[in-house]
Amino acid sequence: GxxxxxxxxxxxxxxxxxxxxxxxxxxxxxxxxxxxxxRKPKELPDFLEIYEDWKKKKISAAGASRALNISRSTFYRKVKEYEDNLIIDL
CATH class of the missing domain: 1.20.5 (Single alpha-helices involved in coiled-coils or other helix-helix interfaces)
Structure with a gap:
């Protein structure tokens, strides 16, 4: 068996x-x-404005993610992608 x-x-x-x-x-x-x-990436038209507010500590990451209607992990991933593109473009 x-x-x-x-x-x-x-x-x-x-x-x-x-x-x-x-x-x-x-x-x-x-x-x-x-x-x-x-899957197609989610469009975030207000990302730059909210990113700037987050960088200036006007809002928290949780507040930024709520304003963009995404999760915090997605917000951090988008921030990393944006900042990596800034470094590459310089």
């Missing part, structure tokens, strides 16, 4: 790995054809 259970577990693991490989191949093909682009 124990041997059969081990064999079934090994077969299940092998099948799972095969499924993941086929999925990765399918995604690569779809990306090559331009069909798999991922």
């Amino acid at each position: 124990k041997f059969a259970l081990i064999m079934f577990a090994a077969l299940a693991q092998l099948e799972r790995e095969t499924i993941l490989e086929r999925q990765a191949e399918g995604i690569a093909i779809a990306k090559a054809q331009g069909k798999y682009k991922g």
Whole structure:
């Protein structure tokens, strides 16, 4: 009984790995054809104004994220992207 259970577990693991490989191949093909682009980034038209207020300590990160209607982690990620682009552009 124990041997059969081990064999079934090994077969299940092998099948799972095969499924993941086929999925990765399918995604690569779809990306090559331009069909798999991922989620579009959220537009934040007021980001610069709120970013400046946050940098000047007029509002907190939580307040900034509420004003932009995004999570704090998304706000920090957008700040990092913005600041990284400023460094590259200089």
